[in-house]
């Protein structure tokens with residue numbers, strides 16, 4: 342039983358590390374879709390008519406995710422007795438906003454599944470030779486999608502800011518086109534929350550792109566390359582080797598630099614790891 346215990350320890354360390362990195366990816370994905378998908382903002386304009394009785398100096402206009410601004414309307418005084426007119430904002434930015442949130446939600450779900458697999462089914466994952474390959478491909482696709490969706494959302498958000506600028510919204514009110522009426526902006530929408538969603542989008546891109554390396558190590562291409570280069574498959578050896586190798590995964594990665602490692606352990610570890618890949 343002592344033998345089994347020694348085998349299990351390095352394996353546990355390496356899976357904890359991967360599990361933790363996937364938990365971080367989950368959190369950042371949640372921040373990204375929550376800050377974008379949960380956004381609501383309000384701007385406020387004033388219409389000061391020549392006949393003061395029909396003025397409205399505080400017209401609030403609410404909007405939010407998914408930024409279908411052409412469906413957002415408000416009542417503005419027509420400056421003719423008590424008549425009012427319905428005014429619509431311009432633009433539909435839902436495709437970019439929904440694309441961003443969709444990628445964030447799927448990235449969250451994938452990293453949730455990956456956490457469960459890494460923490461509870463790491464042995465099964467390594468037995469199925471195609472699993473790391475699929476993991477690698479999905480991670481590459483997700484980092485690309487984070488880049489594309491964050492860029493699209495950043496562009497859409499700057500357009501939304503322009504379309505909901507109180508100074509621009511005033512120009513849509515028919516009564517404001519008449520010189521004798523005075524229109525003004527009371528306040529614009531707050532953007533700090535939704536600005537963070539763009540920042541989190543690009544941060545997620547960086548994290549996923551960085552995670553490509555960790556997943557790449559699981560594909561075996563890296564191990565094949567390191568054997569060809571004369572190095573031994575240290576990581577695999579440390580994980581599957583029958584030899585009592587009690588150090589954790591961080592010390593294992595440290596052994597890349599020190600070439601003076603005992604060669605017998607890598608020779609024993611090498612063949613077992615390659616048979617696992619096939």
Ligand SMILES: *[C@@H]1O[C@H](CO)[C@@H](O)[C@H](O)[C@H]1NC(C)=O
Nearest residue numbers: 396397399400401402415416
């Ligand atoms: C001004 O417009 C708001 C809508 O934003 C409305 O609720 C309010 O009753 C209006 N005030 C007057 C005096 O018409």
